[in-house]
Amino acid sequence: MTSYLRTWLTSPLNSAEPVVPTLTIVSEPPPENGDDSDTETVRGADDDDAPPAFPAINSAQRLSSASSKPAPLPRILNDSELMPPPPLPSLAARQPGVPIASSSLVVPSSANMLAPPLSTTKAPAKKSRKVALAPGHGPLDWANLKKSGKDLRGTDQLMRITPSILKQHNKKDDAWSAFNGKVYNITHYLPYHPGGEKELMRVAGRDGTRLFSLTHAWVNVDYMLDGCLVGFLVSES
Numbered sequence: 001m002t003s004y005l006r007t008w009l010t011s012p013l014n015s016a017e018p019v020v021p022t023l024t025i026v027s028e029p030p031p032e033n034g035d036d037s038d039t040e041t042v043r044g045a046d047d048d049d050a051p052p053a054f055p056a057i058n059s060a061q062r063l064s065s066a067s068s069k070p071a072p073l074p075r076i077l078n079d080s081e082l083m084p085p086p087p088l089p090s091l092a093a094r095q096p097g098v099p100i101a102s103s104s105l106v107v108p109s110s111a112n113m114l115a116p117p118l119s120t121t122k123a124p125a126k127k128s129r130k131v132a133l134a135p136g137h138g139p140l141d142w143a144n145l146k147k148s149g150k151d152l153r154g155t156d157q158l159m160r161i162t163p164s165i166l167k168q169h170n171k172k173d174d175a176w177s178a179f180n181g182k183v184y185n186i187t188h189y190l191p192y193h194p195g196g197e198k199e200l201m202r203v204a205g206r207d208g209t210r211l212f213s214l215t216h217a218w219v220n221v222d223y224m225l226d227g228c229l230v231g232f233l234v235s236e237s
């Protein structure tokens with residue numbers, strides 16, 4: 001329409017003889033099959049605001065719903081067809097104030113109902129048997145002494161040591177002990193032992209493997225006493 005008016009205004013005929021354009025409103029023909037009835041169309045003056053039919057006229061959805069019958073109502077079952085009720089729980093037979101003999105319901109009389117369940121109570125902490133070490137005898141001091149290069153073995157070479165030889169080294173100033181088949185000179189370690197000198201002296205001159213693992217199997221004796229190794233424990237023969 002705009003281009004038509006522009007052409008008319010600029011045409012040479014315009015100045016000579018005015019031509020009055022005629023505007024014909026052609027109403028749109030109704031849809032043939034109704035297929036596009038849900039699409040937006042420009043309608044004439046007689047158009048109303050009625051929404052398009054949904055489901056669309058002649059649509060498969062409308063046709064199928066028209067042909068199908070309404071769903072049958074559910075049938076009410078008679079007594080013989082019903083599922084039997086569940087058995088009565090034993091609690092239902094309980095009389096107020098009358099104790100039940102059933103063992104499953106017996107609560108131990110000693111149980112304190114306000115106490116936390118046994119599964120959540122902590123095991124009592126074991127009392128530590130560590131001793132107060134003299135100043136300058138902590139674990140770091142022992143590590144420094146090992147690094148210092150000081151002779152902690154007291155022997156020139158590694159030896160084969162029988163139990164009888166081991167037994168001779170049972171003094172505080174000359175203490176050897178065997179752990180896992182290795183014999184260590186524990187003399188210098190005595191004042192550094194967190195469990196105390198007295199405890200450690202229990203294994204002086206003998207095999208201490210069992211006592212050691214009973215007390216602190218997690219302690220790495222090979223690392224702690226690596227500078228004190230004197231030999232290996234062998235049998236007497």
Ligand code: HEM
Pocket residue numbers: 127128129130131186189193194195196199200202203208211212215216219220221224225
């Ligand atoms: C020469 C080998 C041994 C080494 C290197 C050694 C080392 C240690 C270490 C590092 C601890 C501290 C553990 C911790 O902080 O949890 C400790 C504690 C202790 N050790 Fe030894 N130990 C030795 C041998 C023994 C032996 C043979 C006994 C027993 C006769 C013993 C008895 C104890 C005790 C009672 C404690 C205190 C445990 C506690 O915390 O209650 N140790 N020892």
